Amino acid sequence: YTMKNKLSRLLPALIILMLITVACSPQTIEVTRVVENTIVETVEVEVEGETQTVEVTRVVTEEVVVEPTSAPVNQGGNVVESSFADSSTLNPIISSDQASTDVIVKMFLGLVNLEPFTGRVIGEIAESWETSDDGLVYTFHLRDDITWSDGTQLTANDIAFTYDAINTDSVTSPRRSDFQLVDSWEAIDDFTLELRLKSIDCSIISNLTTGILPAHVYENDPENIAESAENTAPTVASGPFTFVEWIPDDHITLAANPSYFLGKPNVDTWTRKVYADESAELAGFLAGETHTISRGVGPQFVSVIEGQIATGAPMGMRKFFDNGNVFVGLNLADPENPQNGWDDLDEDGKWTEGEPPLEQDPHPVLGDLAVRQAIAYSVDYNGIINQVAFGEGTPTIANVWPSIEWAYNNDIPPYAQDLETAQSILEEAGWVDTDGDGVREKDGQRLTFSLMTNAGNETRENIGVLIKDVLDNIGFEIELEYIEFGTVVQNLLGQTYDAVIIGFGGGAPEPDDSSQFSFKNDEVGAGFNFVSYHNEQVESNLAEGKGIAGCVESERAPFYMDNQSLMHDDIPYIWLYTELENGVWSSNLQEYDPNTWDLWHNIQDWHLSP
The missing domain is CATH 3.90.76.10 (Dipeptide-binding Protein; Domain 1)
Structure with missing residues (x-):
């Protein structure tokens, strides 16, 4: 039994293995074909001693590489996104x-x-x-x-x-x-x-x-x-999809618009399925009920997705900082008597040029700057980012988003948790516990208020628990309210609340925030200045900042930097952090491309793999 016999037995097996490998591997095959081309050339020739220009026609053959036609993307199917808010x-x-x-x-x-x-x-x-x-x-x-x-x-x-x-x-x-x-x-x-x-x-x-x-x-x-x-069932549309149906608290379905100017989307329909909370939303995604999570997974679940990807699960994730922030909004006016922020001299219900700000009745607790300062010094900012947001965020100091670098004020010292300072501020302002029940009072008013956020957003719910625990321990009495998101918005715009954990995001990189902090936009039922904030210098800076000829950033920036200092001191919001958001999708959803500025910019190109 010789080496030659071994090779003769092994060779057929190797050939079969090679054939199987070739058959199962993706192949790049170069296809060529011979083509004939007619070429007309201009040449100079001598005829009887004279140079003449003549055209010569000849036929040549050559090999050319034939480029394969790209395989068409898969058409049809229903893309399902998820959300925990309707x-x-x-x-x-x-x-x-x-x-x-x-x-x-x-x-x-x-x-x-x-x-x-x-x-x-x-x-x-x-x-x-x-x-x-x-x-x-x-x-x-x-x-x-x-x-x-x-x-x-x-x-x-x-x-x-x-x-x-x-x-x-x-x-x-x-x-x-x-x-x-x-x-x-x-x-x-x-x-x-x-x-x-x-x-x-x-x-x-x-x-x-x-x-x-x-x-x-x-x-x-x-x-x-x-x-x-x-308003709830639009009959025509101009975007990539048209309305099909809305079953409240269950789903909204849209159909591909064949008239869309960038071309009919590849998928037949898009559905946004509503879950009770972030946990249920994640479970639905992992079970294959959805293709993507509308605003990504909560920070507490990022490691779950990363673990799935590490073990080869067919899904993807991309992270990016939000253009916005998470904050606690503090209602500075009396929620029992919501009023527009201006003196409505012409009684037309909206702000008109020349109408001055209206001095409203202050909130019985949050209208006191000392209370707001005590809250600002009580919040465990690092704890919220590290324990609640699991490190998926970065601190923010005031109202301008860090992503707007040219207008962001890095020189403001951020608030940090200092419970001794917080309690000292309350004592000096006259908020003391005179009856020994653990809750401070001042002039008969207990140091109590409600803190609401949208139910199902477990991150915000946990922020509420952390804030309540620390404030209750220094003499506050905080009532947490987790309510349906639509109701949160109604209470917010109606100004019938005390404090709210919420966020702004997804806007343009523009530092003008008149819509949030000008008295002209303190409109009950519609305005985004739902905290009823007014500061004359802030108002002046807002007008000056967006009125610069040529809109030169370096000339606009000082007005917005000054406003950050003023609002840092006035505390209409407790600014918490900027979120590190994420996009999550199953691998059979192709061309999904989420980023800070637009999660759906190429939705017409999405398609589902077979």
Whole structure:
């Protein structure tokens, strides 16, 4: 039995193994074919001693590589996202919450949008625009290839109608504050819109991302909007999807829009399935009930997903810092008597040029600056980030987001937990426990308030527990309220609450936050200044900061940096941290590309692998 015999027996087996390996491995095959080409050349020849130019035709053959046609992406199927909060409306100019907006953006295009990788403002319905030399007139040139899903052309009249509606009293739109410096808007023709300002407003372009409504559906009358069935079941859309159905607290389903100007989406439908809380949402994803989690998993579950990926589970995750922050909003006014923040001299229910701020009745507890200072020195900021957010966040100092680097004030000393200082402030302000029941009082008022957040957001619920524990131990009495998200928003805008754990995020990289902190936007039922904050210097800085000719960042920055110092001292919010968000998806969802500025920027390209 020789080595030669061994090789003769082994060789067939090796050949079979090689054939199997080749058959099972992805192959790159170069295909060539021979083609004939006719070439005409110009040459110079001598005829009877003279040089002449003649054309010579010849046939040549050559081998060329044939490029394979790309395999078409899979069409059809239903993409299912999840959320633990349901929408409250599907009308873009009424929406004031993220759960609603996340659905609305898939149906309604805005005049402009945010570039998905930088956050800079780019055109959406607008193809281009120019600004007059004095910065007061913006002329927008619209795309002419966008139609509503019923075939009607989307025109400048739709945009003018939408802006009319935002400023109509019966609509009570939270977007009204975006137009305080706008003098007029006019459809010059079907594809040209002119916007005229009363004075320079460097924030105006970033305020025009709101979805545009179909004027013809409302018969060109904004008064038809407030009670319209379109608010919960829109019949036409301009975005990649159209409405199919909404079963409250269960799901919303949209269908691919064949009229979408970037092309009909690859999938047939998109569904947002609502779960009770973050734990149930994660369980649904791991069980294969959903393809992606709308706003990523809670920080307490990041390690679960990372562990799944490490063991080869078919899923992906991407992390990115949110353009926003998580905070505790403190109502500075009496929740028993909500009032608009201005003296309504003309009694028209909205702020009018020249109407002064109104001195409101203060909140019986949170209206005292000493109480707010004590809270600021009691919060365990590092504990919240490390224990509740599991390190998936970074500290933030005041109102401007860290991502807006040119306007962010790094020189402000952050609050840190100092319980001795907190208790000393309360004692000096007259908040003492005179009856020995563990709760401080002052002039008969107990040091008590309610702290609400949206049920199902386990991170915010746990922040509430941490804050309650530390405050109760120094003489507060805190009542935690975990309630449905839509109710939180109603209480917030209605100003019938004490304090709230919530967050702002996803906005443009623009430091003007007049909508949150100007008295002009302290509007009961609609305004985002739901803490009723007013500071004359802050108000002046807001006006100066967005009124700089040419909108030069270095000239605008000092006004916003000063405001951060002022609000750090006034404490209308307790700023907690900026979230390290994440996108999570199953591997059979292809082309999913979440990032800070837009989770769904390429949703028309998504497709499901077979």
